[in-house]
Amino acid sequence: MTNQIIFVTGNPHKVAEAVAICAPRGITIVQNDCGYPELQDDDVARVAAYGAEHVVNRLDCAVIVEDTGLYIDALNGFPGPYAAYVYDTIGNAGILTLMRDTGGNDERRATFRSIIGYCKPGMTAITFEGTVTGRIAYEERGAGGFGYDPIFEIDGVAFASMGDDAKNKVSHRAKSFEKFAEWFIRHGKA
Amino acid sequence: MTNQIIFVTGNPHKVAEAVAICAPRGITIVQNDCGYPELQDDDVARVAAYGAEHVVNRLDCAVIVEDTGLYIDALNGFPGPYAAYVYDTIGNAGILTLMRDTGGNDERRATFRSIIGYCKPGMTAITFEGTVTGRIAYEERGAGGFGYDPIFEIDGVAFASMGDDAKNKVSHRAKSFEKFAEWFIRHGKA
16 A cells, blocks of 8 residues: 555556556556646646645645646747647647747757656645756657657657657656656655 | 725736726726736636635735636637747747638637636635637737737737727727726725
């Protein structure tokens, strides 16, 4: 019992990635789709912390939430913390349209930022961050992953093209869950 | 004293529009720039209600907040409730780029939605809505207004081209403040 944690999310892809990182470390991820209020805030860390604290008040047990931002240099950080909403409306096609006039690789730099907010009853949330910097591709590629994975590439290979195992070695979300898992094994079980 | 209301916003243009509607009705708008948490929520009414209730807990007096969304049909409702963030990052130029392949006027339909959240100590927030439907222009026009006003047009005239008085006769924000003022005069003074 003590090595399990409730992950509040409606996204099955995120659950799969969390399990891939946490299961080998002896941590059981239990999905809960109860939802939580997400702040409009440029800082995804505050969004995750606020969400985790809200859920704890409702469920009265230790939980994690995860929030992802995508920051594209040439677009002044857009879509930033609103990555999910922007994906649901204008999608990858919209991002590529906005990048149509953006030239070489340096100008196409983008950073994924994943923040896990952990909270348990009676404490304030703590957060674990993972980031990865790559480039926005010129077209969609690959059939794996989800969300922006077809247009986010590292060394010319899109997240959606590299397979789950390879993505989980370098992705923002893998890094944040590695940090969380390491901490949870030492301090989190209670 | 009883005919004044605190308007929590950092946007001086919104204050000016609120004053233009409320002052002739005997209501004094007092700006407060203390900020409040904005939810990520597709429904700006929930954003405004949540914000108003938060501010009341902090200031312990009756307040209003105002939240605006811009919903463009051809972009599946984008930028929606994140109009402010999207304006600050990709701006009107970004919206026009996204609309580059969108054709005739019917496809360019867009709706501005303004919601005022009113709250006073010991009550839940109530909201007042104003909407206006127009079209996204093919280019920026006019030097008035703020935000998306240069690319939002009604009958071919951009908000930024029509002058403050004309805009205040038809705008979403004028309508929400008219509804609020009418209610406040009858029920809000206390």
